[in-house]
Amino acid sequence: MSSTVAAPAYSRAVLAVTMPKRIKWLPVSDKGMPIPWCARPTPGQNKAVTAIKRRLCWICGEQMGSNVAMSLSPLGTINRATSEPPAHRDCAVFSAKAGLMSRQNPAVVAVWVTRGYGPFRTGNGGALLTFDDPEEVLWFKEGRPATREEVTEAIEAGLPAWRDMAEKEGPSSVDTLKQMVDRALTYLP
Numbered sequence: 001m002s003s004t005v006a007a008p009a010y011s012r013a014v015l016a017v018t019m020p021k022r023i024k025w026l027p028v029s030d031k032g033m034p035i036p037w038c039a040r041p042t043p044g045q046n047k048a049v050t051a052i053k054r055r056l057c058w059i060c061g062e063q064m065g066s067n068v069a070m071s072l073s074p075l076g077t078i079n080r081a082t083s084e085p086p087a088h089r090d091c092a093v094f095s096a097k098a099g100l101m102s103r104q105n106p107a108v109v110a111v112w113v114t115r116g117y118g119p120f121r122t123g124n125g126g127a128l129l130t131f132d133d134p135e136e137v138l139w140f141k142e143g144r145p146a147t148r149e150e151v152t153e154a155i156e157a158g159l160p161a162w163r164d165m166a167e168k169e170g171p172s173s174v175d176t177l178k179q180m181v182d183r184a185l186t187y188l189p
């Protein structure tokens with residue numbers, strides 16, 4: 001039996017990405033992926049509530065500073081809503097590149113670095129997070145930087161359903177949606 005502790009066996013995809021120190025402390029799955037803090041079981045605790053109250057990083061579980069990074073779908077940059085609490089910028093970038101949360105994330109991901117965020121009630125009694133204007137937005141597709149065309153395509157793919165909904169609601173909803181889209185388009189790569 002060896003007396004030394006074996007280094008974690010990371011997958012190739014993980015090894016190909018620069019790993020922030022905070023990620024190195026995380027346990028490693030048998031597939032070679034760091035196991036994010038949010039995925040570790042904590043019976044009786046609502047992780048999202050704890051993370052938001054204590055300003056903890058969703059990925060590494062450590063305290064965040066004044067900037068936080070939301071990981072968003074392309075449409076999330078339009079309605080400024082997400083169900084996923086924020087992370088450190090470095091942790092969110094690592095996650096986007098290594099596909100850490102790939103089961104939840106769409107192919108195109110925006111890492112939206114901002115200062116302010118908070119929960120709001122949705123119409124159906126649930127809660128989501130909204131957030132302020134960004135200090136910086138980084139776009140990724142399948143782990144690499146996304147092009148402007150790829151981001152535009154991803155946004156266009158989701159918009160028709162929202163346009164239909166807005167049209168059913170009336171002209172003021174159509175206007176509001178248009179303003180939200182125009183605002184989001186200023187943050188394309």
Ligand SMILES: [Zn+2]
Nearest residue numbers: 057060088091
């Ligand atoms: Zn972190």
